Amino acid sequence: MTHDHDLVLRPTAAQTEAALNPPPGRNGGDLVVETLAGLGATTVFGLPGQHALGMFDALRRSDLRYIGLRVENNAGFAADAYGRITGEAAPLLLSTGPGALTSLAALQEARAASAPVLAISSQVPTAGLGGGRHGYLHELPDQAASFRGVVKSVHTVRTQSQIPSAIAEAWTSALTAPHGPVWVEIPQDVLLAETPIPVVTGGDTFPEELPPRPELTAVAADLLTRAQRPAIIAGGGVVRADASKKLRQLAERLQAPVVTTFGGKGAFPWTHPLSLQSWLEDRHTTDFLEDADVLLVVGSGLGELSSNYHTFTPRGRVIQIEADLGKLESNHPALGVHADARLALQALLETVGERTDPAAPERVRAVLDKVRERIASQELTLEQDVLAAVRGALPPGAPSFWDMTILAYWAWSAFDAKAPNTMHSAQGAGGLGYGFPAALGAAAADPTHPVLAVSGDGGALYSIAELATARQYDLNVTWLIVDDGGYGILREYMTDAFGEPTATELTRPDYVALAESFGVPGVRTSPQTLEADLAKALAAPGPSVVVLPAVLRMFAPTHLD
Numbered sequence: 424m425t426h427d428h429d430l431v432l433r434p435t436a437a438q439t440e441a442a443l444n445p446p447p448g449r450n451g452g453d454l455v456v457e458t459l460a461g462l463g464a465t466t467v468f469g470l471p472g473q474h475a476l477g478m479f480d481a482l483r484r485s486d487l488r489y490i491g492l493r494v495e496n497n498a499g500f501a502a503d504a505y506g507r508i509t510g511e512a513a514p515l516l517l518s519t520g521p522g523a524l525t526s527l528a529a530l531q532e533a534r535a536a537s538a539p540v541l542a543i544s545s546q547v548p549t550a551g552l553g554g555g556r557h558g559y560l561h562e563l564p565d566q567a568a569s570f571r572g573v574v575k576s577v578h579t580v581r582t583q584s585q586i587p588s589a590i591a592e593a594w595t596s597a598l599t600a601p602h603g604p605v606w607v608e609i610p611q612d613v614l615l616a617e618t619p620i621p622v623v624t625g626g627d628t629f630p631e632e633l634p635p636r637p638e639l640t641a642v643a644a645d646l647l648t649r650a651q652r653p654a655i656i657a658g659g660g661v662v663r664a665d666a667s668k669k670l671r672q673l674a675e676r677l678q679a680p681v682v683t684t685f686g687g688k689g690a691f692p693w694t695h696p697l698s699l700q701s702w703l704e705d706r707h708t709t710d711f712l713e714d715a716d717v718l719l720v721v722g723s724g725l726g727e728l729s730s731n732y733h734t735f736t737p738r739g740r741v742i743q744i745e746a747d748l749g750k751l752e753s754n755h756p757a758l759g760v761h762a763d764a765r766l767a768l769q770a771l772l773e774t775v776g777e778r779t780d781p782a783a784p785e786r787v788r789a790v791l792d793k794v795r796e797r798i799a800s801q802e803l804t805l806e807q808d809v810l811a812a813v814r815g816a817l818p819p820g821a822p823s824f825w826d827m828t829i830l831a832y833w834a835w836s837a838f839d840a841k842a843p844n845t846m847h848s849a850q851g852a853g854g855l856g857y858g859f860p861a862a863l864g865a866a867a868a869d870p871t872h873p874v875l876a877v878s879g880d881g882g883a884l885y886s887i888a889e890l891a892t893a894r895q896y897d898l899n900v901t902w903l904i905v906d907d908g909g910y911g912i913l914r915e916y917m918t919d920a921f922g923e924p925t926a927t928e929l930t931r932p933d934y935v936a937l938a939e940s941f942g943v944p945g946v947r948t949s950p951q952t953l954e955a956d957l958a959k960a961l962a963a964p965g966p967s968v969v970v971l972p973a974v975l976r977m978f979a980p981t982h983l984d
Contacts, residue, residue: 445621451614452481454586454623455543460485461587461626462594464514464541466867468502470495472518474545474561477614479516487514490867490896492860493888495522499529499540500857500886501864503604504824506539507847508868510665512597512605515542519611520561523569528854530573533604535851536686537663537747539597540604542574543590549581549610566608575603583613587623598630600763601746602663633746635762640770643719643742643758648776650717652739653679654699658729659686659851660722660746666765667691667843670721673772678780679719680787682708684729685850687722689840696784700791702836704731706981707793711786715739720757722764724750728835728850732982744768798978806833806975809950813877813903814839816957821872822847822865826858828879829911829975836978856885859902863889866898873899873961880906880931887932890941893966901960901967904934907974915977938968945970 455478459467466488471479482489492498495517502513517523523544533540546552546566547559554564563569567577576596578589586609593605647653661670667690674681674697681691682699691698702708709731712718716739723729724745733754741757744767751759760767798807810833817823819841825831825848840846847865849857862876878886883904893900909928917924938945945968948956953971960967
């Protein structure tokens, strides 16, 4: 009798022949790239370094496309965006020590945003592992320790035979909900040594599913069915799980108004009668959510930005669906459902009853009217016109990537993403320099749409070197730089807190001339000509830069009242 556990996959004749007669001249780096290709990778990002040369040499013998950036952190941002757009684990190849450490801020953003990034770094030679001070170039006492608090999992390889399995295990970790970055490190001598190991021909991995516990979804469905004033907060977990259609079905069945977090932009249609849009930094929205007798939170930890800076205090029953166990009930007591958003929403759709509430759309309109009145009272026409110009110039299916800048803070609340998985920002970790290199990664993932990057002049200087990358690979990215003479939002914060700013004013280059020195077309625009200039740049193939000199202001906060 044959049992299921006795079944094994038998190699084909071609696989057997390849295994018995591997091509000469292969090294440990070949095992890395062969494993990546076997897992389905097609594109890798990174930056070479002395210890990692075995991996980069092996790229010559593979069909993987390499996109090389000029700074490791920017390569990490590009991989982050590639992972967000494709839903695949984006390989990021790095060298030891300084090269590896320079990627930490990007990996922190990927972890916060649940972007699947597979970082593979070199290490000092095997003899240097274990914490001894041998004096190797780039040596750290424990390189992996620098990453354990940032990434989902760390995998250290010590022999060539460990490479395929370690990378496959890391790949599975990156793609298991919640998605995120993972770290693999391989010693220099392991990468460089000639290998007798056969060519890696397989590698299918199956990320573990995270279904909800049925007894919990049964209780959640009962609470939602009997609710008088249900409401929904939809976070980035809905977007990462590709669950926006299920969210809409559930909201319509319950007649429950929906607010999307800044990381969940596009998870619910902006103009839907039940859409409260993304005005989370608004007391009217906060009051409305607090008044819900049952609040369903999907794919959000209700952190600082999603809770109006922790001033949100729900009075009703909270149901929280969250794939990241550490975020479950971390800010508010709830019926916590540890699950992938898509699977949990499907379970609710199968069990929840249908509600009728003809007044729900009217309550939504009333809140949005109050929000508009509040913004209109602050004389912020310039800011609203600039944001409208960006939306008017950007084609509906084109993705946008926003740095930490005042226009992005406006976009979090007021920008219609048009579709899920099209608006991305660095609001997860909050670091500067995300917008442009992330847009390059998105353009590498999908060349059929133009991609928009938005930065302030301060953030732009973090990634200005990547203009060379954009030109080298002819990536279809338009970079909007809003030049306000410094760190605009910090200028506002310091002026409000201390009466005047310090360390916020910057000497800047001529961004148009600088772009042109890289062979990238540049244009200086104005608020009145922005939409036309931006649309023209987006329509032209290849990279371009649009510079808008403008001092924008933020709308007044409500969490301080």
